[in-house]
Amino acid sequence: MAYKLNVNGKVLEADVEPDTPLLWTLRDTLGITGPKFGCGVAQCGACTVHIDGKATRSCVFPVSAVGAAQVTTIEAMENHPIGKKVQAAWMELDVAQCGYCQPGQIMAATALLAKTPKPTDADIDQAMTNICRCATYTRIRAAIKKASGQAVKA
Amino acid sequence: MTLELTGASRRDLLKASVVSGGLVLSFSIAPKAEAAETAGSQALNAYVRIAPNGLVTIMAKNPEIGQGVKTSLPMMIAEELDVAWENVRIEQADNDPKLFSRQFAGGSLATPMNWDDLRRVGAVARAMLVNAAATAWNCPAGECKTADGHVIHVSTGRKTPYGVLAGQCAGVAAPDPKTVPLKNPKDYKIIGKPKPQYDTKKIVTGAPLFGIDVRLPGMLYATYEKAPVFGAKVASADVDAAKAVKGVKKVFVVDGGTDLSGLLPGVAVVADSWWQAKKGRTALKTKWADHPTAKQNSALFDETAKKLAAGPAQKTLRKDGDPDAAVAGEAKKVEAAYFYPFLAHAPLEPQNTTAWFKDGKLEIWAPSQNPEPGRQLVAKTLGMKPDDITVHMTRCGGGFGRRLSNDYMVEAAWIARETGAPVKLLWSREDDMHHDFYRPAGYHFFSGGVDAKGNVVAWKDHFVTFGQGDQTSSSANIGPTEFPSRFVANFQLDQSTMPLGVPTGPMRAPGSNGIAFAMQSYIDELAHAAGADPLAFRKQLLGDKPMVGEGAGAYNAGRMQGVLAAVEKMSNWKDRAKLPAGTGMGVAFHFSHAGYFAEVVQATVNKATGAVKVDKVWLAADVGRQIVNPLGAMNQVQGAAIEGLSHALYQKITIVDGAAKQSNFGDYPLLRMAAAPPVEVQFVTTDYPPTGLGEPALPPVLPALTNAIFAATGKRIRSLPIDPSQLKA
Numbered sequence: 001m002a003y004k005l006n007v008n009g010k011v012l013e014a015d016v017e018p019d020t021p022l023l024w025t026l027r028d029t030l031g032i033t034g035p036k037f038g039c040g041v042a043q044c045g046a047c048t049v050h051i052d053g054k055a056t057r058s059c060v061f062p063v064s065a066v067g068a069a070q071v072t073t074i075e076a077m078e079n080h081p082i083g084k085k086v087q088a089a090w091m092e093l094d095v096a097q098c099g100y101c102q103p104g105q106i107m108a109a110t111a112l113l114a115k116t117p118k119p120t121d122a123d124i125d126q127a128m129t130n131i132c133r134c135a136t137y138t139r140i141r142a143a144i145k146k147a148s149g150q151a152v153k154a
Numbered sequence: 155m156t157l158e159l160t161g162a163s164r165r166d167l168l169k170a171s172v173v174s175g176g177l178v179l180s181f182s183i184a185p186k187a188e189a190a191e192t193a194g195s196q197a198l199n200a201y202v203r204i205a206p207n208g209l210v211t212i213m214a215k216n217p218e219i220g221q222g223v224k225t226s227l228p229m230m231i232a233e234e235l236d237v238a239w240e241n242v243r244i245e246q247a248d249n250d251p252k253l254f255s256r257q258f259a260g261g262s263l264a265t266p267m268n269w270d271d272l273r274r275v276g277a278v279a280r281a282m283l284v285n286a287a288a289t290a291w292n293c294p295a296g297e298c299k300t301a302d303g304h305v306i307h308v309s310t311g312r313k314t315p316y317g318v319l320a321g322q323c324a325g326v327a328a329p330d331p332k333t334v335p336l337k338n339p340k341d342y343k344i345i346g347k348p349k350p351q352y353d354t355k356k357i358v359t360g361a362p363l364f365g366i367d368v369r370l371p372g373m374l375y376a377t378y379e380k381a382p383v384f385g386a387k388v389a390s391a392d393v394d395a396a397k398a399v400k401g402v403k404k405v406f407v408v409d410g411g412t413d414l415s416g417l418l419p420g421v422a423v424v425a426d427s428w429w430q431a432k433k434g435r436t437a438l439k440t441k442w443a444d445h446p447t448a449k450q451n452s453a454l455f456d457e458t459a460k461k462l463a464a465g466p467a468q469k470t471l472r473k474d475g476d477p478d479a480a481v482a483g484e485a486k487k488v489e490a491a492y493f494y495p496f497l498a499h500a501p502l503e504p505q506n507t508t509a510w511f512k513d514g515k516l517e518i519w520a521p522s523q524n525p526e527p528g529r530q531l532v533a534k535t536l537g538m539k540p541d542d543i544t545v546h547m548t549r550c551g552g553g554f555g556r557r558l559s560n561d562y563m564v565e566a567a568w569i570a571r572e573t574g575a576p577v578k579l580l581w582s583r584e585d586d587m588h589h590d591f592y593r594p595a596g597y598h599f600f601s602g603g604v605d606a607k608g609n610v611v612a613w614k615d616h617f618v619t620f621g622q623g624d625q626t627s628s629s630a631n632i633g634p635t636e637f638p639s640r641f642v643a644n645f646q647l648d649q650s651t652m653p654l655g656v657p658t659g660p661m662r663a664p665g666s667n668g669i670a671f672a673m674q675s676y677i678d679e680l681a682h683a684a685g686a687d688p689l690a691f692r693k694q695l696l697g698d699k700p701m702v703g704e705g706a707g708a709y710n711a712g713r714m715q716g717v718l719a720a721v722e723k724m725s726n727w728k729d730r731a732k733l734p735a736g737t738g739m740g741v742a743f744h745f746s747h748a749g750y751f752a753e754v755v756q757a758t759v760n761k762a763t764g765a766v767k768v769d770k771v772w773l774a775a776d777v778g779r780q781i782v783n784p785l786g787a788m789n790q791v792q793g794a795a796i797e798g799l800s801h802a803l804y805q806k807i808t809i810v811d812g813a814a815k816q817s818n819f820g821d822y823p824l825l826r827m828a829a830a831p832p833v834e835v836q837f838v839t840t841d842y843p844p845t846g847l848g849e850p851a852l853p854p855v856l857p858a859l860t861n862a863i864f865a866a867t868g869k870r871i872r873s874l875p876i877d878p879s880q881l882k883a
Contacts, residue, residue, distance in 0.1 A: 017400060020429050028375060028427040033367040034360020036551070038502045039583040043819035046502060074360030087358040094350040094785050097793055098220025099357035100502045100551030106358060125828035131819060133502040133552045134220050135796035136789060137830035153832075 003063055007032065008076035018064035022056075023047045025063045026073065034074035034103045038131070045130030048104035049073045055111035074103035082147070083110045089147035097134035104130050109144050118148050192243055196320040198279040199328075200253040201231055201272070204320035208303050210237050213247045215254040216264055217523050218353075219501075219553030221848045222786035223264045225352045227272055229782060233344040234276030234337060236300040237316065244352045249525035249545035257547070259523040260558055260660065262747035262846025265782060269844055274331040281329045286322040287314055339780065348785035353549065365521030365548040368508040370576040374403055375428040376569050377435045378579060380420040382588055382813035384657055385412055386445035387419045395437040396423050401430030404573055405438075408565075414657040415559055415591070417535050422569045428580055447655030447812035455595065455809070456493070458652045459618040463491070463599040467616055467648030469624060472634035475644035477602065477612035485603030485611045486683045492600070492672040493873040496807040497593035498814070498822060499661055503551020504586050507566035510576040516543045520563045521550035528560030532567040543567075555660040559591050584817045591659025592807055592814070594620055594630035598672040602642075604684040608691055612644040615672075620654035627654050629664040635707035636669060637745060638677070641695055656809055662797065663849040666746035670853030671802070671860065671874065674742035678861045679870065688861060689727055689741045693718060710750065713776045713840055714743055717752040720774035720838050725754035730865070736761060737769065740861025742854040749850030750776040753795065755858040759866045764881035766803060766863060768831040771795050771855060775835065778842040791851040792833040798855035800825035806875050 002015045007030065014029045026032040026049070035058055038046035042057040049058045050072040077083030086109050096102045105128070112119055112127040119127070124141055132140065142152045192211050195203035203211040212231050218224035228244045247254055256267070280300055287305035288295040291312065299306050303316045339345070356363050381387070388407050396405040402425045410419035421438055425431035462468075481487050507520040516538065522528050525545045533540040550557055566579035581589075597618040605611050620627040632649065639645055661667060681691035693715060700712030721741065722728075730739040736759055743752035756769040773795055781787045804823045808815040816822040860871035869881055 016427070017429075017433075020427070024427060024429040028429070031369060033362045033369070036364075036502075037366065037504065037580070039819050041583070041818055041820065044502065074358075078359060090358045091350060091354050094348075094354055094789065096220075096351060096354060096357045097222070097789055098218075098502070098550060098552045099351075099353065100220075100364060102357050103360040128827040131502065131824050131826060133500060133554075133797075133824060135793040135800070135825065135830065137796060137825075137827050138792050138833060139789065140827065141830075 003066070005063070005066055005071060006068065007071045008073060014063065016063055018062060020063045021059050022049065022061045022063050022066060022071065023058040026058065032073055032075060036100055036103060038101070043131070044101070045108060046101050046104040048107040048130065050107060050111060053111065053114060055108045074107060077106060077110065080110060082113045085147045086110050086113065086143070089143040093139050093143045093146065095136050095139040095143050097136055101130055101132045105132065105140055109140070109147070112144070113148055118150060119144060189243075196323065198282055198320065198323055199275060201275050202235065202279045204316050206317045206321070208315050208317035209241055209243055210235065210303070210316070211243045211245055213254070214244050215247045216257050217259045217525065217547050217550060217553070218246065219259045219523055219550040219557065221259060221264070221790060222351060222783060223259070225349055226783045226786055227264060227268055228352070229344050229349060230269065230272040231276035233342055234273045235280050237303040239344050239349065241303055246547055249529060249547055251526050257525060258558070259553055260555065262749070262849040265844050265846045266748065273336055274334055277334040277336055278328050278331050281334055282323050282326050283316050283319045285326045286319045289326065290314070290322065345782055346780060346784065349783050350785060363549040364503050364551050365506045365508070365519060366503055366551070366580060368519045368548060368578060370508060370510060373508065373576040373578055374424050374426065374573060375431050376422055376424045376566070376573070376577050376579040377428070377431045377582070378420050378422050378565050378569065379435050379438060379440055380418050380589060381442040381445070383442065383445045383448045384414055384655060384812070385418055385447065387443040388421060389441040389443045391421045391438045391440040393421070393438070395439070396434040399425075399430060399434040399437055401426040402434040405434065406572060408568060415561060416531060417564045417568055418561070422572070424569065424573050424577060432582070445812065450655055450809055450812045452496070452595070452809045455652065459597040462618050462650040462652065463597065463616050468650040469648065471632065471647040471649050472639060473646045474640075477614045477644040477646045480612040480644035481601065481603040485605050487601070487603045488679050488683050489601045490676055490679055490872060492598040492675060494596050494668040494671055495874060496595045496656070496809065497661060497801060497805050498587050498590045498807050498816070499554045499556035500586065500822065500824065501550070501552030501554055501556050504583055505562035505581040506579060507563045508576065508578040509566040509570035511567070511571040511574070514542060516567055516571070517546070518543065518563060518567060519546045519548055520560070520566070521548050521557060522560055522563060523550065523553045523555070523557040524560065528563040531560050531564050535564050536567055536571060554662045555664065556590060559659055561589070583819070587817050587822060588814050590814070591628065591657045593661035593664070593667065594627055594658040596630065596668045596672070598676070600676045602680065604680045608681075608684040608686040608694055610638065610642045610680055610695060613638060613642040614646045614648070616648040616650065618650050618652070620658065621651035622653055623651065626651060627658045629658055629660045631665065632669060633707070635703060635709065637673060637709065638695060640702045640709065641697060655812060662794070663746055663852045666744060666850070666853040667798070667801065670742065670744040671856040674744065674854065674857035675860055675870070675872070678740070678857070678864065689718065689722055692741065692743065709745060713750040714745060714752065716838050716840065717750050717774035717776050718743055720836050721752040721754050721772050724774065724834060724836055725756070725772040727754060736866055738862045738865025738867070740858045740863070740865055742857035742861060744850070744853040746853060747850045748777070748845035749847055751850050751854050753854040753858045755855060755862045757859055757862040757866060759863060759881050761883035764878035766876055766878060766881065768799055768829070768859060770831050771833040771858070773833060773835045773851060774838055775847060775851060776838045776840055777847050778844040779839055780844040781837055782844065787837070787847060788835055790848050791835050794849070794851035795833045795855045796825060796830050798852040799831070799859060802856045802859050802874055802876055803829070804875050
């Protein structure tokens with residue numbers, strides 16, 4: 001079935017089965033490979049995208065449920081007022097190790113800051129449930145604080 | 155959106171000509187495929203190319219798995235080449251042992267194995283540029299110096315950029331790498347300075363970097379279904395049902411072999427998209443033939459281990475003095491049995507490889523930690539010549555030892571050849587969890603004793619592990635010099651094995667990641683039996699002789715005392731009695747991968763639920779005189795400590811009827827943000843050659859945590875992962 005999807009400000013067509021998760025539509029059909037596959041069951045968050053601004057795990061989100069919603073991926077974060085700050089903080093603190101989970105982490109962090117501009121540690125604990133197998137959590141926390149203009153502990 | 159395909163053409167142009175002292179230094183014409191900004195580059199050797207505008211391209215030789223070598227190894231070259239870091243461009247090398255010698259990610263060996271050689275690569279290239287300038291200026295090379303990508307004639311101040319000189323290096327003599335002068339470390343401008351990862355911008359913008367991101371024209375997607383019981387053959391599969399699924403292009407059974415590290419029997423489903431391939435696979439309803447491993451179970455292993463421990467050991471690995479006699483006297487005797495489970499590596503990027511078989515040649519893009527053995531495996535399995543196979547190394551979404559095995563690479567190669575089109579094979583998370591080379595479980599049955607002065611008078615460890623006779627399964631061994639060997643006069647290390655049909659392999663700090671928990675917990679038990687401060691007890695055990703043993707088994711007790719003293723101070727250990735009830739501090743140390751690490755954990759145990767919260771980790775590390783990239787080093791060490799906590803708190807693979815029971819992050823949880831404590835790190839520098847730190851930071855944190863839990867609750871954790879129900883007050 002052909003779907004018209006609003007992705008990163010453009011209308012893109014994808015001819016896929018209705019049960020195809022958005023993740024695979026983005027990656028295999030549309031060639032948007034920033035969202036990553038990690039578990040396929042919404043556990044790890046590597047596939048996180050924004051659907052109408054809300055952090056969503058695209059590996060279990062069927063393409064048929066997207067409708068007219070705006071899908072935003074890591075590829076568009078440079079044009080996102082909060083996303084670009086988050087990316088800058090990530091680069092400045094050199095958060096990544098392998099880097100595989102970081103697109104998803106950045107999408108989750110951007111959604112958090114859009115809702116809660118000055119998150120506390122407890123806010124971060126609650127919102128940032130994505131897995132980082134390299135365990136860069138110390139720097140992820142610090143980068144979120146930095147992007148939100150709060151003091152960062154070394 | 156397409157991963158840039160470079161390599162094969164370039165490699166042909168870089169001719170390996172001089173092999174000297176482990177270095178390959180060749181001179182060649184410039185490669186044809188250049189990025190615009192480095193157009194017209196001249197190669198000075200296999201690693202270094204310089205563009206007329208002064209931009210320097212440095213090859214990153216080893217696989218990048220998140221340990222930071224794509225940045226840190228080129229830093230070594232750039233330092234001695236004497237160029238500004240911002241003018242350096244880094245390119246991932248292909249697998250090419252003729253040009254780059256051994257290319258792998260393992261054993262925390264990148265720094266120690268390349269520290270000398272790569273600095274010499276940079277120094278030789280620098281000397282060639284100096285010689286070119288000296289020839290042009292008709293002066294002795296000794297009158298010239300270099301700075302920031304320029305050669306300078308000292309007395310006249312005359313100055314020429316490398317970009318100009320690189321084109322004049324043809325025919326210029328390259329000095330012997332073995333004797334080329336190296337910088338005084340006090341003059342370092344790059345080594346020892348914090349440098350963000352070279353790919354950091356690509357990472358945060360989601361650029362295609364990883365194996366899973368490779369896209370080729372006309373590429374198809376594959377899944378490969380194997381038996382849950384390792385090596386079982388296909389009994390039946392509904393190939394037609396799978397073929398009927400929309401988008402599925404090809405379905406076939408692969409006979410495979412019996413080597414658990416190679417191509418195993420299974421069914422391949424190839425489709426236009428991975429989701430379609432996955433749906434096709436579901437339709438297969440594959441049945442598997444009987445296999446003897448199906449009789450194996452974790453519960454049975456536990457039982458067998460106890461039986462083996464009760465009998466005479468199959469082998470004594472080391473015996474000093476007479477532990478039985480020593481403990482029969484006045485000593486306070488302590489017996490304890492320790493267990494750690496199988497673990498899955500679970501790198502976040504599931505296993506994948508893209509392969510393209512064309513005109514009798516095979517091109518492979520793989521996230522592998524060990525590409526050359528992968529190429530050899532593919533050659534052997536497919537009956538090809540290794541020279542007809544090219545392996546491109548992609549960034550790896552984690553490794554942790556899992557990608558030292560190339561099973562997924564050979565599967566992709568086979569499927570691609572059968573399919574006749576470029577194919578990306580991608581495993582599901584469940585595939586990864588069910589087909590790992592697991593960290594082997596282990597059992598330690600201790601008996602020993604302490605005297606009234608806090609001396610360990612006897613130590614016996616009957617290690618029950620997996621294998622056949624003397625031959626242990628991969629990473630299921632223990633060495634006769636493992637601490638406290640040689641620090642206790644009456645010491646015995648015994649070993650017994652039981653057979654295992656489940657593949658095992660190295661996982662971050664192999665051996666040590668389980669052994670440290672057992673050893674350092676039992677040392678804690680002895681300290682408490684002696685009524686001693688566990689940290690002071692350890693200092694006494696380490697003694698005042700700085701070096702114990704020599705060669706590969708040498709143990710520098712002085713360096714361990716150094717990190718122990720550092721972590722004592724950092725954690726304010728002496729004031730731990732002031733901690734509130736339910737909170738405790740534990741300490742542990744461990745030597746592995748040439749690194750000396752001591753760690754203190756503070757943990758709080760909830761009385762009602764038994765839930766463990768790690769409040770903080772203090773970590774002191776001694777990996778020699780030079781940290782190459784402090785920014786990366788800190789990240790590695792903090793991550794290793796938090797990973798170790800994840801092992802201790804959550805992770806366990808259970809073998810049921812010959813298969814791994816756990817299948818995804820729901821039943822194999824990994825530590826997340828809310829449980830991640832701050833990790834305070836201090837690097838203690840000592841005048842020894844720099845060694846690696848991807849691994850040795852991990853092992854001590856597990857016993858430091860379980861020792862902290864003992865301090866908090868009086869309850870001793872002897873089995874991992876920690877079971878909160880046993881910690882309720």
